Amino acid sequence: MRADPVRLKAAPDWAAAAQLLVDGCAHAPDADQRVALLERLCWALGDQLYPAFLHVLCVVADRGTPTAQAAVADALVEALRRGRLPAGRRAAWGAGHPVAGPGGAPLGAALGPVEYLCAWYAEPQGADAPSAARFDRALLALLRLVSQSATAPALYAARLQALAEQPLDGTLSRGARAALQALAAAWRGGGPQAAVDAALASLGGSSLRALAGAAR
Known part of the structure; x- marks a missing residue:
């Protein structure tokens, strides 16, 4: 029987959580254990707290050493190769409205970190949906990490x-799908920054760097 999902503290220690993730990925004995670690973490958080996993990844990207970042990135890529990328589910969308199953259970397919973030911004649900600025910073951090x-x-x-x-x-x-296509094409050819700019442009926004340049 599955235990109740974990709950975040009022003021989570994101740096400590990121360090635990880095230590686990760096010191796991083999690839199987690294992938299993990511799966256990997301299973413990559950779909409602999956954004917390994204936040931890962003902390690693922003504050981790190159070695720490590589350890987590390698674990994510190994999970991707095996079809076991740590994922979260959001409410499915029909005719522009969220559709939930019995008890409010989400019906959408599981989405990995990058596509989840794009869908969350393109189809905001709840008061904590990311602003354009938060989306810009978080997506760039995730892409740089991976x-x-x-x-x-x-x-x-x-x-x-x-x-x-x-x-x-x-x-x-449809908007989220178009953003993913634009992101994928730009990421292949131009790197993380180009991918973020393409995704934002597809969704009708501008990156922080573009806005800063226009203000000069």
Whole structure:
């Protein structure tokens, strides 16, 4: 019987959580254990707290040493190769409205870190949905982190393209799919910053760097 999902403290220690993730990925004896660690973490958080996992990844990207970032990136890429990327589910969307199952259980397909963040921004649900500025910073952090693995951009971009091309099932809106396609194409050819700019442009926004340049 599954235990009740964990709950976050009022003021989570994000740095400590990021350090635990780095230590686990760096010191696990093999790839199986690293992938299992990511799966256990997301299973413990549950779908409602999956954004906390994204936040921890962003902390690693922003504050981790290159070695720490590489350890987490390699674990994520190994999970991606095995079809076990740590994922969260959001409420499915139909005709522009969220659709939930019995008891409010989300019906959408599982989404990995990058595609979850894009869907969350494109289809905001709840008061904690990311602003354009938060989305910009978080997406860039995630892409830079994953890109610490040399094979990651091509692998992950292929995943995003495949998701964008799947028949409509209520998981992603048309806008989110277009953003994923733009992100995937730009990530392959121009790196993380180009990918963020492409995703924001597709969703009708501008990156912080573009806004700063326009203000000069």
